[in-house]
Amino acid sequence: GESVGLHLPTLSVQEGDNSIINCAYSNSASDYFIWYKQESGKGPQFIIDIRSNMDKRQGQRVTVLLNKTVKHLSLQIAATQPGDSAVYFCAELGGSGNTGKLIFGQGTTLQVKP
Amino acid sequence: GEEVAQTPKHLVRGEGQKAKLYCAPIKGHSYVFWYQQVLKNEFKFLISFQNENVFDETGMPKERFSAKCLPNSPCSLEIQATKLEDSAVYFCASSPRPGVSYNEQFFGPGTRLTVL
Numbered sequence: 001g002e003s004v005g006l007h008l009p010t011l012s013v014q015e016g017d018n019s020i021i022n023c024a025y026s027n028s029a030s031d032y033f034i035w036y037k038q039e040s041g042k043g044p045q046f047i048i049d050i051r052s053n054m055d056k057r058q059g060q061r062v063t064v065l066l067n068k069t070v071k072h073l074s075l076q077i078a079a080t081q082p083g084d085s086a087v088y089f090c091a092e093l094g095g096s097g098n099t100g101k102l103i104f105g106q107g108t109t110l111q112v113k114p
Numbered sequence: 115g116e117e118v119a120q121t122p123k124h125l126v127r128g129e130g131q132k133a134k135l136y137c138a139p140i141k142g143h144s145y146v147f148w149y150q151q152v153l154k155n156e157f158k159f160l161i162s163f164q165n166e167n168v169f170d171e172t173g174m175p176k177e178r179f180s181a182k183c184l185p186n187s188p189c190s191l192e193i194q195a196t197k198l199e200d201s202a203v204y205f206c207a208s209s210p211r212p213g214v215s216y217n218e219q220f221f222g223p224g225t226r227l228t229v230l
Contacts, residue, residue, distance in 0.1 A: 032204040044157075101147070101162065103159070
């Protein structure tokens with residue numbers, strides 16, 4: 001079946017360092033992936049997305065890398081700030097018929113040390 | 115409105131009682147999604163609507179769970195005879211047109227359901 005997962009439940013980094021959060025997926029037919037940020041007590045917030053015809057996409061301080069060969073994607077956050085502390089989820093667009101249903105991975109908690 | 119609104123913020127029910135959660139999508143968005151998040155962990159898709167029509171219900175438990183989106187009313191998710199394992203945060207998301215511009219699924223703040 002479809003599943004999206006993350007390698008590490010918690011990542012602790014020093015403020016100003018770069019962060020890398022990883023995600024593995026199992027459905028080789030997946031063609032669209034999204035990273036979400038969830039702060040305590042809030043709903044997920046879109047960060048960045050990538051289609052399977054790309055291997056890299058950059059946003060403001062964030063970069064998503066996609067390796068289809070090993071079914072792995074990562075989120076890189078440059079110059080991590082205290083405000084980046086949150087739980088990060090990767091998600092894939094799942095289901096047949098393109099209904100928009102999202103399948104989420106398990107989440108990585110990012111802790112930024114001042 | 116400009117944000118997805120969910121009410122109530124918290125809901126406590128005794129096992130066996132009914133629970134009803136509400137979601138007001140962003141104005142102009144015709145798609146509504148419900149997800150369940152247990153213990154701050156992964157999200158489970160439940161059901162989606164296109165206006166008042168069920169769009170995808172593949173994640174919906176067949177027993178005890180029902181949902182509606184009626185014109186000019188907030189969408190609702192109802193759980194009959196709640197069980198302890200229904201304790202979770204239930205998120206609603208809305209989208210103008212999913213599957214095309216994928217970054218347009220906006221989430222509400224969630225309703226935390228606690229079943230005692």
